[in-house]
Amino acid sequence: MTRISLSRLHGERVLVVDGDAEQVIDLAALPAYVAGREADAAGPPRWVWDDTARWYPSLLAAGVRVARCQDLRLCHHLLRRAPAVDGRLLDGDGSAHWDRLGPAAAPSHPTLFSADDTAEHLRADREDERQLAAVAGSPEAARLGLLVAAESAGALVAAEMTYAGVPWRLDVHERLLAELLGPRPPRGARPQLLDELVAEVRRSLDSPALNPDSRPELLAALRRAGFEVADIRASTLQAVDHPAIAPLLRYKKLAHLFQTNGWAWVDEWVSGGRFRPSYQPAGSTTGRWSSNGGGALSFPVQVRSAAVADEGWVLVVADVAQLEPRVLAGMSRDRALARAARGADLYQGMVDDGAVATRQDAKLGLLGAMYGATSGESGRMVAGLTRRYPAAFGLVEEAARAGERGQVVRTLLGRGSPALGGTWDESPDAPPADLDDQDRRRRAYGRFTRNFIVQGTGAEWALCWIADLRNRLWRLGGDGPLDARPHLVLFLHDEVVVHAPAALADAVGAELTSAAATAGALLFRELDVDFPLTISVVQSYADAGKPGT
DNA sequence: TTTATGGGCGCC
DNA sequence: AGGGCGCCCATAAA
Numbered sequence: 001m002t003r004i005s006l007s008r009l010h011g012e013r014v015l016v017v018d019g020d021a022e023q024v025i026d027l028a029a030l031p032a033y034v035a036g037r038e039a040d041a042a043g044p045p046r047w048v049w050d051d052t053a054r055w056y057p058s059l060l061a062a063g064v065r066v067a068r069c070q071d072l073r074l075c076h077h078l079l080r081r082a083p084a085v086d087g088r089l090l091d092g093d094g095s096a097h098w099d100r101l102g103p104a105a106a107p108s109h110p111t112l113f114s115a116d117d118t119a120e121h122l123r124a125d126r127e128d129e130r131q132l133a134a135v136a137g138s139p140e141a142a143r144l145g146l147l148v149a150a151e152s153a154g155a156l157v158a159a160e161m162t163y164a165g166v167p168w169r170l171d172v173h174e175r176l177l178a179e180l181l182g183p184r185p186p187r188g189a190r191p192q193l194l195d196e197l198v199a200e201v202r203r204s205l206d207s208p209a210l211n212p213d214s215r216p217e218l219l220a221a222l223r224r225a226g227f228e229v230a231d232i233r234a235s236t237l238q239a240v241d242h243p244a245i246a247p248l249l250r251y252k253k254l255a256h257l258f259q260t261n262g263w264a265w266v267d268e269w270v271s272g273g274r275f276r277p278s279y280q281p282a283g284s285t286t287g288r289w290s291s292n293g294g295g296a297l298s299f300p301v302q303v304r305s306a307a308v309a310d311e312g313w314v315l316v317v318a319d320v321a322q323l324e325p326r327v328l329a330g331m332s333r334d335r336a337l338a339r340a341a342r343g344a345d346l347y348q349g350m351v352d353d354g355a356v357a358t359r360q361d362a363k364l365g366l367l368g369a370m371y372g373a374t375s376g377e378s379g380r381m382v383a384g385l386t387r388r389y390p391a392a393f394g395l396v397e398e399a400a401r402a403g404e405r406g407q408v409v410r411t412l413l414g415r416g417s418p419a420l421g422g423t424w425d426e427s428p429d430a431p432p433a434d435l436d437d438q439d440r441r442r443r444a445y446g447r448f449t450r451n452f453i454v455q456g457t458g459a460e461w462a463l464c465w466i467a468d469l470r471n472r473l474w475r476l477g478g479d480g481p482l483d484a485r486p487h488l489v490l491f492l493h494d495e496v497v498v499h500a501p502a503a504l505a506d507a508v509g510a511e512l513t514s515a516a517a518t519a520g521a522l523l524f525r526e527l528d529v530d531f532p533l534t535i536s537v538v539q540s541y542a543d544a545g546k547p548g549t
Numbered sequence: 550t551t552t553a554t555g556g557g558c559g560c561c
Numbered sequence: 562a563g564g565g566c567g568c569c570c571a572t573a574a575a
Contacts, residue, residue, distance in 0.1 A: 211571090213569095213570060213571065214570090214571065214572090215556070215557090215571075215572090216571090216572090231556080231557085232556085232557080233556085233557065233558090234557085234558080252557085252558085253558095255569095255570095256557090256558065256559075256568095256569080259568085259569055259570075260558090260559075260567095260568065260569065261559095283566080284565055284566055285565080286564085286565060286566095288561085288565065288566075289566090290565090290566055290567070291566085291567070292567080293567095295559085295560085295567060295568065297560060297561075297566070297567075298558095298559050298560035298561080298566075298567060298568080299559085299560080300558095300559055300560075301559090301560090302559095323561095367563085367564095368563080370563090370564075371563040371564050372562095372563060372564075373562095373563055374562065374563085375562070376563095378563080440562080443562075444562090447562090447563070447564065448564070448565090450564080451563085451564035451565075452564080452565090454564085455561095455564065455565060459565095492560075492561065493560085493561045493565090493566095494561070495561080
């Protein structure tokens with residue numbers, strides 16, 4: 001496959017390297033050039049660039065969609081930390097700049113490039129050669145190659161989702177806010193209904209100047225009323241029998257809504273009927289995405305009713321049931337657990353297998369194994385299940401031991417965990433740790449590495465899923481730009497939302513299912529692990545059925 | 550005055 | 562003595 005690298009030069013110019021052919025073109029001419037090459041009879045090339053978030057938004061704005069890319073920043077970061085990669089193959093002219101490269105600024109405006117002086121060091125073609133050599137030279141070249149491709153495809157998805165946005169009904173959101181909080185207050189003021197709750201709490205606690213957001217003040221007021229509590233968590237306050245508690249808890253809940261997804265949030269993140277958050281692919285050390293603007297990965301159930309499909313369109317919402325336990329079955333090649341994973345409910349499968357008495361026990365045991373529970377009900381279930389599923393439970397146990405020894409671990413496709421004392425556990429000049437403290441930290445790192453291999457491999461499955469889905473949705477067709485066709489608008493670790501013309505809802509559902517099967521086969525080959533989806537076709541995201549398993 | 554940290558809560 | 566994140570605030574430190 002043709003690889004074409006793009007490097008920015010000073011001025012508004014771009015160096016294009018296609019095999020032995022080099023040319024310099026104007027930035028303004030880039031969309032037309034890319035569109036032309038995408039239409040090559042021999043198939044679309046792979047675009048090689050420093051950072052998808054820097055190049056792709058302006059292409060999308062010009063109506064150009066690309067099929068494939070290599071995101072050198074993401075892949076450099078990945079390969080640097082991959083245990084199966086010889087780091088020396090990544091060293092060379094300008095490689096230190098790639099080591100230091102951070103994520104591009106959030107693409108709030110699809111601006112082009114900020115002029116800085118690292119341009120000549122970021123020759124994409126040279127870094128591309130090093131990355132190709134690093135992958136090829138690894139004993140795990142096939143898996144790493146897949147990971148690099150999936151990571152890059154994820155970056156394309158992220159840019160496309162920000163470009164398209166989640167269809168968002170301002171009127172629905174504002175009606176919701178008005179009902180729960182009252183009319184929009186002037187800047188800096190508390191909404192009326194929150195104010196009333198504060199007044200009630202103050203009255204009730206006989207503290208006329210109480211700031212309900214202040215922990216010390218709240219603790220003191222409660223003490224005066226005769227209640228000694230250790231903290232002001234909602235779950236703690238629930239147990240206090242005092243008339244101030246009910247309005248206080250309601251205040252806390254609504255204040256959170258006001259602050260996090262209130263009018264200010266709308267002003268900042270919703271425009272033109274679309275919610276456009278910013279995603280950070282591989283933003284967490286496990287390879288999961290994070291979101292550094294808009295809170296896309298954590299917008300609460302409460303405001304999801306405002307995510308409503310356009311007229312004549314629907315939202316197709318799909319989530320994977322018990323993704324991580326299934327991934328564990330696959331990566332450990334535990335045939336007994338994989339058998340239990342046939343069908344819609346893995347936990348029920350374990351019950352039917354006779355491994356455990358109830359569904360709840362199965363869930364407790366599996367989650368306990370993945371998170372490193374050592375005590376309580378969960379801890380006890382782990383012991384029993386280890387005998388039934390030795391490969392699966394042994395794998396996470398081994399990862400925990402490795403972490404406790406200070407060793408790094410890796411996901412199925414080869415992403416490495418950050419080293420102990422590295423980015424994982426940053427405390428520059430920690431006070432001279434005593435032995436107990438040292439021990440605690442090693443155990444904590446062991447719990448982290450235990451979870452890392454599962455959460456990280458789960459993230460890899462999800463990347464393969466959305467990468468394949470992206471292409472399938474494109475092939476479903478329609479004419480015109482990306483957002484005139486069925487397209488992804490949201491991705492939340494194990495769940496996606498597709499915005500699609502109503503007539504294509506069933507077809508989209510079929511592609512979601514096929515893409516999940518493809519992802520399973522890519523990661524686990526012939527080992528048959530099911531990844532059943534719960535699919536809802538809805539107008540409003542709030543109506544999607546979510547079995548909370 | 551600005552900056553860093555931790556509690557509390559939201560999501561998976 | 563249970564993993565990963567972001568965001569908001571109050572608070573403490575600088």
